[in-house]
Amino acid sequence: APDPAYAIAETHLKQAPAKAGAWQGPHWQGWIPWVMVILVVIVWDSLHIAKIGATPIHWPGLDKQVFISLYQKPYAAVWNFEPLGTGTAIFVSALLTALATRATGQQFMAALRTTAKQGWLAVITVALTIGLAFLMNYSGMTYTLGYAVASTGMVFPLVSVFLGWIAVFLTGSDTSGNALFGNLQVAAAHQLSLDPVLFASANSAGGVMGKMISPQNITTGVAVTSLKGQEGVVLARTFKHSLFLTFLMGLVVVFQQYVLH
Incomplete structure (x- = not known):
């Protein structure tokens, strides 16, 4: 017998109407962001770009000031500053996606604002x-x-x-x-x-x-x-x-x- 909860969910899970201003371009372009992320991250990792400019900062007043009995040694407090870390790779992917889809600067900034609002x-x-x-x-x-x-x-x-x-x-x-x-x-x-x-x-x-x-x-x-x-x-x-x-x-x-x- 079918699960009643599943049947109820099926009844209520309905597709909402498309919003005004929704994407009207070719559907295949929806894959572009994912392809860009995969390619950029592979290059980023292969060339060790994240390590460029990386600087370990030993936090003053906290680094090796706490002794953890389980490890039998002082606990390090190091902040690894990485200006070209993974987040930068994702941002580069977004820029390349905008170029590939020929998005205008206004559209790109609108997407950034929407992302910031959602996240x-x-x-x-x-x-x-x-x-x-x-x-x-x-x-x-x-x-x-x-x-x-x-x-x-x-x-x-x-x-x-x-x-x-x-x-x-x-x-x-x-x-x-x-x-x-x-x-x-x-x-x-x-x-x-x-x-x-x-x-x-x-x-x-x-x-x-x-x-x-x-x-x-x-x-x-x-x-x-x-x-x-x-x-x-x-x-x-x-x-x-x-x-x-x-x-x-x-x-x-x-x-x-x-x-x-």
């Missing part, structure tokens, strides 16, 4: 989350929480994946989820004499499964489509998939830790 909340969320992660690391909260999570014992490999799932569900970013709970996972793994690399990876893998139900990602996704205002329907359609896939990933981690060693 400002996500940017602030990621920045604050990473700031919170640094605070938790340097204050010792991460290691205390890791010690508490380690009390789950043999079940920790399964719990580990769901921690990453929760982190990305809350923050909307796998990067932020790793920053928030990555060290926690490593600390707990050390406490249980398990593989810390595996559980740092489990945090990231679980986070990917949580990304599909993150309110920030759903909001961003529908904002650039004709499904705006139907965030709840999208969440209802993806939640079960997210939970099931996270559980499967947990079983993979359990198998890797206890069978494959």
Whole structure:
């Protein structure tokens, strides 16, 4: 029998009418941004452009001023200033896309304004989350929480994946989820004499499964489509998939830790 929730979602998930000023050009040009990003990032990585002008800045008053007992050494506080980092590569991709589609300067600036309007909340969320992660690391909260999570014992490999799932569900970013709970996972793994690399990876893998139900990602996704205002329907359609896939990933981690060693 069909799932009633799925049927309801199908009923409500309707295509909204196209807005005035919508793109009227050839549909194949919609692939241009993705092709540009792929090509530029490949070149950027192959030529190590991000390293040009990169400068490590040891933060005064904080670098190696905090001793982490788990690592038995002072904790470094280094900000890697990269003027030609990945973000610059994405901006170059946007410029090349504008040239390839023959967009005018006015159209390009309008696109930048629209992007800023749609993404400002996500940017602030990621920045604050990473700031919170640094605070938790340097204050010792991460290691205390890791010690508490380690009390789950043999079940920790399964719990580990769901921690990453929760982190990305809350923050909307796998990067932020790793920053928030990555060290926690490593600390707990050390406490249980398990593989810390595996559980740092489990945090990231679980986070990917949580990304599909993150309110920030759903909001961003529908904002650039004709499904705006139907965030709840999208969440209802993806939640079960997210939970099931996270559980499967947990079983993979359990198998890797206890069978494959």
